[in-house]
Amino acid sequence: MTRTLRRPRIAICGMAIESSTFSPHRSGWEAFTLLRGNELVRRYPFLRDGAPLRREAEWVGVLRAGALPGGAVLTDVYETVRTEIGLALEAQGPFDGVLLDVHGAMTVLGYTDAEADLARAVRAAVGPDCLISASMDLHGNVSRELAETADLVTCHRMTPHEDDDEARDRAATNLLRRIDGSGRPRKAWVQVPVLLPGEKTSTRLEPARGIYEDVARVGALDGVLDASVWVGYAWADEPRCRAAVVVMGDDDALIAREAERLARRYWDARDQFEFVAPxxxxxxxxxxxxxxxxxxxxxxxxxxxxxxxxxxxxxxxxxxxxxxxxxxxxxxxxxxxxxxxxxxxxxxxxxxxxxxxxxxxxxxxxxxxxxxxxxxxxxxxxxxxxxxxxxxxxxxxxxxxxxxxxxxxxxxxxxxxxxxxxxxxxxxxxxxxxxxxxxxxxxxxxxxxxxxxxxxxxxxxxQDLLRLRHTNLGGPVHPFDPDEAFGESPNLTPHLL
Structure with a gap:
């Protein structure tokens, strides 16, 4: 892919909510704030007037639906938002890139992987040549389908999330870097069969603090574009719910090695995570x-x-x-x-x-x-x-x-x-x-x-996950299953996507 003389056109869209499948609450239209056009673009500090990234591309605010965490999203609400995003992308295109702003733990009634479904709809609207960069919460869930459909993915590196804007800035910066001629990176993706609440994975404490310092170090290596570790979302009962690692870059051997090492480090630390306070x-x-x-x-x-x-x-x-x-x-x-x-x-x-x-x-x-x-x-x-x-x-x-x-x-x-x-x-x-x-x-x-x-x-x-009685995780996951269920060790070999 070669860069044209014109500034690239980048669409911004997404739907962001964290949804507990154990809650009887339902998230309807009243839960969501809808932003479009310049109001959406100005939501991001790194895209406000005078910001360097603002000048590097033409940013088009399509639609972002955002809500406080809650129960599962009503089907018609999600499908209406998805349809508007798809139609607007088609009508306002063509685009060189899409900044897909999602949480990663949205549950929609009737769906088991809502973010992957939304990414598919975006891909269908913008075509195969447009690059999609997804910014996510580290408490999101990264299925293989989501990792394959989005060209770039990244997430927060701090809990509590004091780096929300930094993570989205990184997603936008990575997107611009790859539009600039180097195209799609390779992705080493692997899920880790561990699912812990965020209160046990605070980056204020070890082992999470050291793990995420390692993530930043890997992301800065030559040959690596970015590195991310997702904790997953513990209060949903879906097969995608577990930790995940993605390392992106152009050196297959390097990104695969580092993704497996990060995954192994997370797995080995599974019993060391403790609550952030007494x-x-x-x-x-x-x-x-x-x-x-x-x-x-x-x-x-x-x-x-x-x-x-x-x-x-x-x-x-x-x-x-x-x-x-x-x-x-x-x-x-x-x-x-x-x-x-x-x-x-x-x-x-x-x-x-x-x-x-x-x-x-x-x-x-x-x-x-x-x-x-x-x-x-x-x-x-x-x-x-x-x-x-x-x-x-x-x-x-x-x-x-x-x-x-x-x-x-x-x-x-x-x-x-x-x-x-x-x-x-x-x-x-x-x-x-x-x-x-x-x-x-x-x-x-x-x-x-x-x-x-x-x-x-x-x-x-x-916080006592065992009291919730998950039944749809689709395989052994710590702490729901004994160590014997994983054999000597789970397979943490990454898939190159």
């Missing part, structure tokens, strides 16, 4: 909190984490907090202070908002989508705050029940920033216990916490 049951976490003078002591209510695909309205932990004597009274009366973030229930929120600040309310809330191990809770307390215009949560209310302040939201909403709390009149730094529905703490929460623990609570994204 982890325990509710009872163990509560005991630690009550014995500590840390402020805030953050508890990560991990089983219903909406940013991993949980429905967000499981009430198991909240029911226990409401019954906990330590939080029954205000701090000035000898109680402990706590914040619970959060519980989505539009009907309960409307009742509380209509009552207004300062009024005592009693509402039944939660477990509307995921009844889980505990049904709705009865919340009785004083309305402390009402916000009608939260861009993510819609109407958001704070109800104080003794020393416990419960955040109710109209829609699922993560609480990852200090400003998420202060916007509601809450002071997380001055609160004894902050309970958030998350797994690994995002950077600002991590920095704010005086101490923290990972609560091993039930839900669609349960």
């Amino acid at each position: 982890a325990g049951t509710y009872e163990e976490c509560l005991k630690a909190v009550l014995a500590s003078d840390a402020q805030p002591f953050v508890l990560s209510d991990s089983g219903d984490n909406p940013m991993a695909g949980g429905a967000g309205d499981v009430t198991w932990t909240l029911a226990r907090l409401l019954a906990e004597p330590a939080f029954a009274n205000l701090p000035e009366a000898g109680g402990r202070s706590a914040i619970y973030a959060s519980l989505p229930d539009p009907d309960a929120v409307r009742t509380v908002a209509d009552a207004g600040v300062g009024h005592v309310v009693e509402v039944t809330a939660g477990a509307r989508v995921d009844a889980g191990p505990h049904g709705p809770v009865t919340l009785r307390g004083v309305v402390e705050h009402v916000r009608e215009d939260d861009p993510v949560g819609g109407t958001v209310c704070v109800v104080a029940a003794g020393g416990l302040k419960v955040i109710l939201t109209e829609r699922r909403r993560p609480y990852h920033l200090e400003s998420d709390f202060t916007a509601l009149g809450l002071d997380p730094r001055g609160t004894d216990v902050v309970v958030v529905k998350i797994g690994n703490l995002e950077t600002e929460l991590y920095d704010m916490a005086d101490d923290w623990m990972l609560m091993l609570s039930p839900g669609a994204v349960d």
